[in-house]
Amino acid sequence: MKKLLPLLFVFPLLGIAQNTVCLTIDPNPNSNDPALAPFTKYVDVLGCFSIYAESTISDSKVLHAAAVAAELLDNNEDGIVDDILIKDRLQNQQALMPIFSSEGSSAENTFFNNYNGDGVSAVLYQNEIDPTQTGHWGDDATVEEIMHTINHVGHTNVYPSAFSMGPNSSLMSVAMDVAR
Numbered sequence: 001m002k003k004l005l006p007l008l009f010v011f012p013l014l015g016i017a018q019n020t021v022c023l024t025i026d027p028n029p030n031s032n033d034p035a036l037a038p039f040t041k042y043v044d045v046l047g048c049f050s051i052y053a054e055s056t057i058s059d060s061k062v063l064h065a066a067a068v069a070a071e072l073l074d075n076n077e078d079g080i081v082d083d084i085l086i087k088d089r090l091q092n093q094q095a096l097m098p099i100f101s102s103e104g105s106s107a108e109n110t111f112f113n114n115y116n117g118d119g120v121s122a123v124l125y126q127n128e129i130d131p132t133q134t135g136h137w138g139d140d141a142t143v144e145e146i147m148h149t150i151n152h153v154g155h156t157n158v159y160p161s162a163f164s165m166g167p168n169s170s171l172m173s174v175a176m177d178v179a180r
Helices: 004-017 059-073 084-092 106-114 142-158 171-179
Strands: 041-045 049-053 096-100
Touching: 041 059, 049 059, 059 084, 059 096, 059 142, 084 142, 096 106, 096 142
Parallel strands: 049 096
Antiparallel strands: 041 049
């Protein structure tokens, strides 16, 4: 029994340690790109997904978005994207999640007036991110918005027979019709 008692204290700590964010915020490496110039914060997520944020976005919110992206791409948390085809597609399309201070901000206008890529399918706003309530409807839209980009840029292109978005075009659309 004495040997089991220390384990009761160690196991809960192991659970906490797994939620540590090991990603870092760097300066924007593409500040010369007219679309990305308004951003000062940057996080590279597993080499295939980027987070760009305005200076007014707190580091905790930027890291929260990066951690959500990392967990969605690397479910077993071994540091490697689980599906290499998705990783390649996101990497080739330069998938990214811009985080803006507010809807209609000058950074948002600059971004959309100059962005010509295919790597963005959603955006996040400062008031949509709450790291204390991950995915909680109405409080944190991070999971939803990052999934939009991963699915639209990645899954619908890599696996069109399963995830294409047109009517009657994929297993998913047929299943949704049946569910309705």
